[in-house]
Amino acid sequence: MKKLLVSILQFPGTNCEYDTVYAVEKLGHDTRVVWHKENKLPVNTDLVIIPGGFSYGDYLRSGSIARFSPIMNAIKEYAASGGRVLGICNGFQILTEMGLLPGALKRNNNLHFVSKKQTIKVINNDNAFLNQCKKGDILNIPVAHADGNYYIDDWGYEELVKNGQILLRYCDNNGESKVLNGSVQQIAGICNSEKNIFGLMPHPERAMELILGSEDGIRMLKGFQNR
Amino acid sequence: MSKPLENIEGLLKSHKLSDEDYQHIKQILEREPNLVELGIFSAMWSEHCSYKSSTKYLRGFPTKAPWVIQGPGENAGVIDIGGGYAAVFKMESHNHPSFIEPFQGAATGVGGILRDVFTMGARPIANMNALRFGSIDGNSDINKYQRHLVRGVVDGIGSYGNCMGVPTIGGEVSFDESYNGNILVNAFALGLVKTDEIFLGIAEGIGNSVMYVGSKTGRDGLGGAVMSSDSFTEESKSLRPTVQVGDPFTEKLLLEACLELFKTKKEIVVGIQDMGAAGLTSSAFEMAGKSAAGMRMNLDKVPAREEGMTPYDFMLSESQERMLVCIKKGREQEVIDIFEKWDLDVAIIGEVTDTGCMELFWHGDLACDMPIAPVSEEAPVLDRPVSRPEYLNEINGITVDDYSSISDQVAFEKLLTSLEIVDKAWVYEQYDSMVQTNTVKHPGSLDASCIRIKETGKALAMSADCNPRYCYIDPYKGAALAVMESGRNVAMSGAVPKAITDCLNFGNPENPEVMWQFAEACGGIKEACAELSTPVVSGNVSLYNETNGKSVFPTPAIVMVGINDDENKVLPSSLQKEGSLVVLLGKTTGQFGGSLYIKKLHGETTGSLADIDYRAELNLWKLIIDANTKGLLESAKDVNLGGIAIALSKMAALSSMGVVASIKSSDSRDIFDESQHRAIIEIGKDNWDDFKVIADELGVPTDIIGKVGGEKVKVSSVELALEDIKNIYFNRFAEVIEQDL
Numbered sequence: 001m002k003k004l005l006v007s008i009l010q011f012p013g014t015n016c017e018y019d020t021v022y023a024v025e026k027l028g029h030d031t032r033v034v035w036h037k038e039n040k041l042p043v044n045t046d047l048v049i050i051p052g053g054f055s056y057g058d059y060l061r062s063g064s065i066a067r068f069s070p071i072m073n074a075i076k077e078y079a080a081s082g083g084r085v086l087g088i089c090n091g092f093q094i095l096t097e098m099g100l101l102p103g104a105l106k107r108n109n110n111l112h113f114v115s116k117k118q119t120i121k122v123i124n125n126d127n128a129f130l131n132q133c134k135k136g137d138i139l140n141i142p143v144a145h146a147d148g149n150y151y152i153d154d155w156g157y158e159e160l161v162k163n164g165q166i167l168l169r170y171c172d173n174n175g176e177s178k179v180l181n182g183s184v185q186q187i188a189g190i191c192n193s194e195k196n197i198f199g200l201m202p203h204p205e206r207a208m209e210l211i212l213g214s215e216d217g218i219r220m221l222k223g224f225q226n227r
Numbered sequence: 228m229s230k231p232l233e234n235i236e237g238l239l240k241s242h243k244l245s246d247e248d249y250q251h252i253k254q255i256l257e258r259e260p261n262l263v264e265l266g267i268f269s270a271m272w273s274e275h276c277s278y279k280s281s282t283k284y285l286r287g288f289p290t291k292a293p294w295v296i297q298g299p300g301e302n303a304g305v306i307d308i309g310g311g312y313a314a315v316f317k318m319e320s321h322n323h324p325s326f327i328e329p330f331q332g333a334a335t336g337v338g339g340i341l342r343d344v345f346t347m348g349a350r351p352i353a354n355m356n357a358l359r360f361g362s363i364d365g366n367s368d369i370n371k372y373q374r375h376l377v378r379g380v381v382d383g384i385g386s387y388g389n390c391m392g393v394p395t396i397g398g399e400v401s402f403d404e405s406y407n408g409n410i411l412v413n414a415f416a417l418g419l420v421k422t423d424e425i426f427l428g429i430a431e432g433i434g435n436s437v438m439y440v441g442s443k444t445g446r447d448g449l450g451g452a453v454m455s456s457d458s459f460t461e462e463s464k465s466l467r468p469t470v471q472v473g474d475p476f477t478e479k480l481l482l483e484a485c486l487e488l489f490k491t492k493k494e495i496v497v498g499i500q501d502m503g504a505a506g507l508t509s510s511a512f513e514m515a516g517k518s519a520a521g522m523r524m525n526l527d528k529v530p531a532r533e534e535g536m537t538p539y540d541f542m543l544s545e546s547q548e549r550m551l552v553c554i555k556k557g558r559e560q561e562v563i564d565i566f567e568k569w570d571l572d573v574a575i576i577g578e579v580t581d582t583g584c585m586e587l588f589w590h591g592d593l594a595c596d597m598p599i600a601p602v603s604e605e606a607p608v609l610d611r612p613v614s615r616p617e618y619l620n621e622i623n624g625i626t627v628d629d630y631s632s633i634s635d636q637v638a639f640e641k642l643l644t645s646l647e648i649v650d651k652a653w654v655y656e657q658y659d660s661m662v663q664t665n666t667v668k669h670p671g672s673l674d675a676s677c678i679r680i681k682e683t684g685k686a687l688a689m690s691a692d693c694n695p696r697y698c699y700i701d702p703y704k705g706a707a708l709a710v711m712e713s714g715r716n717v718a719m720s721g722a723v724p725k726a727i728t729d730c731l732n733f734g735n736p737e738n739p740e741v742m743w744q745f746a747e748a749c750g751g752i753k754e755a756c757a758e759l760s761t762p763v764v765s766g767n768v769s770l771y772n773e774t775n776g777k778s779v780f781p782t783p784a785i786v787m788v789g790i791n792d793d794e795n796k797v798l799p800s801s802l803q804k805e806g807s808l809v810v811l812l813g814k815t816t817g818q819f820g821g822s823l824y825i826k827k828l829h830g831e832t833t834g835s836l837a838d839i840d841y842r843a844e845l846n847l848w849k850l851i852i853d854a855n856t857k858g859l860l861e862s863a864k865d866v867n868l869g870g871i872a873i874a875l876s877k878m879a880a881l882s883s884m885g886v887v888a889s890i891k892s893s894d895s896r897d898i899f900d901e902s903q904h905r906a907i908i909e910i911g912k913d914n915w916d917d918f919k920v921i922a923d924e925l926g927v928p929t930d931i932i933g934k935v936g937g938e939k940v941k942v943s944s945v946e947l948a949l950e951d952i953k954n955i956y957f958n959r960f961a962e963v964i965e966q967d968l
Binding site: 016114115 | 382385386389390391392474475476477479480569570652655656657658659660661662663664665666667669679681794795
């Protein structure tokens, strides 16, 4: 196993940074929590995680203000040079607001926050993130969001399908498609066409131990150490 | 200082002070008060801040035990949970504001209780809430308004707690017409702190600085504490401006900044207090009052949200997300650096003096100069008249036999649809229950909620309980049973119940019958806490829950907190294995006083309560805890609303496993009875003999009533397909609450 240095961003209002530290360290990797006013990432960063929470209180729109933080220039450069970035929940929202991932995340279709254990299906595994999962695997991973309703236009959707960019879809316990929040084609997670930037609404860092109800998150986060 | 007040009579009325109070104030000041001083007295002597009606009865609550680190009197109570760590917790009401403006009222209730916890140096790790609404099912204007309140309150609680990154892990929601005019919103928070890193709300050390941190002060919530100390009338809608507006994002920053200060600059923090009800007034007087020092503050230095604010506004504003901190002289810049890093306002606004007086300046002019000690120490303590309510004479003698008979099957199906029984996923799925990755027993899992403590490998169990119907027919026993039920729920998860916090919600104390209910309930809590060795470590009183002369049912909400020594041994309350034995523990004696059975089927709250057997209760707890430690049990659930039939139905619905059981009884209705000191356990056949030995030693009656398995729930003469029960259990609440969307 390759030991990674994982840089975990912290904005005002981020609230899953220490959960993410705990999860990543459980896998044996090193972590650094990086304050949003920094200009540079720690050298030798192998993976950047933008964790969940309510950066800037989700005011204006979820993720819309965080993209102006000083650290985000470093993130753009890091990603442009092929560095791996994973956005979880609010992190996914920030990545779409920055234009690093296509589409947008709207208010859930029932207008409520939704927090529950949710089954999701692995759609593509040919990437640095989900390579330890099999296509069609059904994972039990918590969701907790108000703005997780993924939207993309028809052309964009075709591109995602064509390039294998759709990572995960919400499903029922049998793997059948199931509406959770109104996302286009029940999309729960995607990546960019270069497959180095990943975003998903579910929280793998909350599914690392059976005592909490699921350890399916291990299989997901382990992917990064194998490629 | 300023010109004498005109129209004293009108001012006293608007500040809810009596002539007697006014004479007392003049005696304390040895002169006429000015407006600022009058406002300060009004806030400090309000029911909300002074507990003037309730103090008499709160004295004598059991508050001590070897594991209690801090009892009532601070921002929150603290108990030792082992391994060098302590749990800090409290529950508080936000009833009045939530009825007027449900979203903000409930949101700021959560914000306030979280501040109480992190003020003490603890990181909040769990939220819960206890909510009471009026009747929500129906088409009347009241039903529609109540549904609106449910939606607003739930949204408000979620929006605040979720943003703070504190999981809301459980609670209770119930409904009764008695809350049609006054809903109850009680918020609980629990935090984790090292036992040697607890901070208190004190200002001492002459010359030390008084610093203001957090949000700017605005005019919102002006007079909120005074508003909460009155009943509602038709005009109460005009009170909306007295409801504060919450900003959870700022509070999250305040939390992180405070914890960073405590962690990195522990040695420079003398004390800290949040600005809750009565804002700067209560925090400053309480901090200085505890050390018997004096305090000087320059109100023009307080960060202001708008121009034109007066000393009166600054002292009485209830703007949220603010703290007052006492810092060692000369170390102020270190505090400023931390709060500026988190983009928060921070200002040195005063210092500790030795005068024993609160001196407030406004651009160099003295705006107020009053002695500190008498304001709190000489606050009026009332001995209000009490009188046993007339209604008790009418209802206490009624029994279930006084009602027309209903077939057990019909009763079963009706009870299952009760909104008190069905799953509340519609509510709790709007709360992030899993952030911080500690939640082991989630909302909706029945009985207590549990979190593990990463630092120690232990788990904490907590449960919010109160049956207002019991409290209505017998406030003394009803309150004692609330303590007992919360303890029983905690024990069902395998944890040892340790201490409670309470939130005492009652009607108008000026009504002698309400005051009697209050006095009785306090008596019941005292008795139960003493008998069960679970002291009261914090609490809150909310009176004047009355509208147009009608008071709510007496509602002493209790949260019990317990410790499970092994995070891996948290016992579930839903069925686990096909083929296990289902065993009833305790005696079924045909108790229907205040039962869901009479309420749901006959629409009334009547009867009386059986005597409480604390020994039987403690033995039941010990049995479950010991058997669980030995790994003998699959699951356990207490038996309460709707009796054995409903308890088994819930356990089955949640696990998607059927169950067939029957009890021996001469009265077929006993499957719905609500006798105390009972539980249902699920146990493997192989473990039964070992279990039976412990049960016999403790003298707990056992009865193997059935087996897990199959596609139906059958309890004695009643039965329903598992699928039908699940359908009702999981869908009914959403159907009711969303009917007008």
